[in-house]
Amino acid sequence: MRKIEIIGLRDFPEVKTGTDLAALIVQHCERTGVEILERDVLVIASKIVSKAEGRIVDLRQVKPSEKALNIASQTGIDPRLVELVLREGEILKVKKELIITLTRHGLVCGNAGIDYSNVDGTGTRVALLPEDPDKTAREVRARIRELTGKNVAVLIVDTCGRPFRRGAVNFVIGLSGLNPFRSYVGKRDRYGYTMTRTAICIADEIAAAAELVMGQGDESIPVAIIRGIEYEICEECTAKDIVMPREQWLFG
Amino acid sequence: MRKIEIIGLRDFPEVKTGTDLAALIVQHCERTGVEILERDVLVIASKIVSKAEGRIVDLRQVKPSEKALNIASQTGIDPRLVELVLREGEILKVKKELIITLTRHGLVCGNAGIDYSNVDGTGTRVALLPEDPDKTAREVRARIRELTGKNVAVLIVDTCGRPFRRGAVNFVIGLSGLNPFRSYVGKRDRYGYTMTRTAICIADEIAAAAELVMGQGDESIPVAIIRGIEYEICEECTAKDIVMPREQWLFG
Secondary structure, eight states, X not given: OEEEEEEEOTTOOOOOTTXXXXXXXXXXXXXXXXXXXXXXXXXXXXXXXXXXXXXXXXGGGOOOOHHHHHHHHHHXXXXXXXXXXXXXXXXXXXXXXXXXXXXXXXXXXXXXXXXXXXXXXXXXXXXXXXXXXXXXXXXHHHXXXXXXXXXXXXXXXEEEEETTEEEEEEEEEXXXXXXXXXXXXXXXXXXXXXOSSOEEEHXXXXXHHHHHHHOSSTTOOSEEEEESOOOOEESSOOXXXXXXXXXXXXXX | OEEEEEEEOTTOOOOOTTOOHHHHHHHHHHXXXXXXXXXXXXXXXXXXXXXXXXXXXXXXXXXXXXXXXXXXXXXXOOHXXXXXXXXXXXXXXXXXXXXEEEETTSOEEEGGGOBOTTSOSSSSEEEOOOSOHHHHHHHHHHHHHHHHOOOOEEEEEEEEEETTEEEEEEEXXXXXXXXXXXXXXXXXXXXXXXXXXXXXXXXXXXXXXXXXXXXXXXXXXXXXXXXXXXXXXXXSOOGGGGBOOGGGOSOO
16 A cells, blocks of 8 residues: 555644744644654645734725725625735636635635634734745745755645635645646556646645645644655745646636 | 545556446455545545446547537547547537536536546547446445445545646545535634635545545556545535536636
């Protein structure tokens, strides 16, 4: 058998603006007896990256523009939230209770990924997605190496809905240290047939796998370690590599 | 820590028309020392379901219609394959080398999921997707219970591309025994905030996780066991529950 483990780091400490995430992860692993190993993939919920980077906004401080007020009345969404959505993403579709946006990361998701949950319980502060999660992934990866001597890959992830399918799943928005694709083009299958087109986005599959332990509720876990995956180390790869260029979109 | 394991069943035997898949899985587990446990999720590649159900077609036996010849000349795809695609799905988009279809299972994917790889190496026989994978999942689940006494959940999966993202990932096309969603609506987050809309499609996340061990190449593994997932047992749930009704599509 071939085996992969998904390990969720329970009771992860509170993250505040300025928290050194890599150091916190390393300390928490030491304290809870989880060893970080060479080639582990660390999956980090965008929410704690947003917190560490001070991307929490109090809606009471936001003054909605005319445009935001308009869209708010169409959708029934809080105009202050709409204002933030307009600042954070490009609007693709507007429906009742739903604004579908394209974010600066290339993610197509509701409300530019801005979210009330797991912020502080007030319901008035929201988390914006991290500004540059690829950069953060690179920094966390370098710092983990500095602290532990181990080469790991780092993914920053967020849940998002999909066209044609009900329910959200986890997607990668920041990446460092691994090739997000496993390509079979030119490789042979079990029967010797040479495959012509299959490339699998293992990065999004790892993100999805991690969500299964991370969860979203009161026992949610913001960091998971995925162990035992065969992947190609890639120094220059980013989550942007997963984004389909807009001119190739078949649905829009 | 919270832990999930993804176990791939290596050296899985050849599947032929009429193979009793559940019995083969149970025998293979016994032979290789993998115990099937209560609440395991068995993930089965659609390819071996297609084989067991005789859904392999020799392209030399297919006579393309006028319509198929037309689309073949537009796309550069083998007219006999196009003919099968027309029989198996509804065409949504036609592009060079690519026909996007809606299958009878509700999956939006290229070429109605018809595939040359891991069939028999000839490159002239292709596998159609299983006819009714929800039914197959129910049957396999019942038979596993009969043979082992264990209650498991069963997913039948296939890789498929996505809008807006590069690379394919695994999706569920047949399901039995588990609620495909984990809903947080009305539940509280870590900070006591009551969540209003998040439902996660854990079934597709489990499928994606399984692909990481299954792979597509010469060491591909058609069956994986996912162990340690918290899920709600559901007798009547199917993969159709994941399909977004067409009138709700925002992109089309």
